[in-house]
Amino acid sequence: MFAVFNRFDRRYEEAARDLGATSWQTIRHVVVPILLPSLIGVGLFGFTLSYDEFARSLYTSGTFNTLPLEIYGMTTNVTTPVLYALGTVTTGVSFLVIALALVSIIMRCRRRERHGSDAGKAA
Numbered sequence: 001m002f003a004v005f006n007r008f009d010r011r012y013e014e015a016a017r018d019l020g021a022t023s024w025q026t027i028r029h030v031v032v033p034i035l036l037p038s039l040i041g042v043g044l045f046g047f048t049l050s051y052d053e054f055a056r057s058l059y060t061s062g063t064f065n066t067l068p069l070e071i072y073g074m075t076t077n078v079t080t081p082v083l084y085a086l087g088t089v090t091t092g093v094s095f096l097v098i099a100l101a102l103v104s105i106i107m108r109c110r111r112r113e114r115h116g117s118d119a120g121k122a123a
Contacts, residue, residue: 004038036108040101047097 012034016026053068061069067090074083 001042004035004042007038008035033112037105040105044098044101048094 008031012030013026016030021029050068058069060066065073071083071086074080074086
């Protein structure tokens with residue numbers, strides 16, 4: 001996240017304020033569209049890594065096991081078909097989340113192309 005926010009150029013924010021945008025308009029129309037692809041990428045990366053976080057899950061587990069702890073518990077005993085079914089389900093869910101993210105990015109890009117930019121239009 002630090003890399004995403006450190007790359008953000010504050011001049012865009014200042015330009016929006018100079019043109020009369022409020023704080024919420026600046027966030028909605030300037031900051032979010034610039035940072036959204038990076039935020040989606042960071043979210044997908046975190047989602048993917050969450051399946052492999054056995055050590056952290058072990059320290060933070062409560063009364064119920066998390067998915068990495070369940071998988072570890074299944075691999076220490078006799079391997080059953082449940083483990084393979086769980087792997088298939090988690091892979092399917094991962095592909096679904098990635099596909100939804102890609103579709104939302106594509107739809108956003110198409111909407112942006114369709115509406116175009118307001119730059120150069122008379123007020």
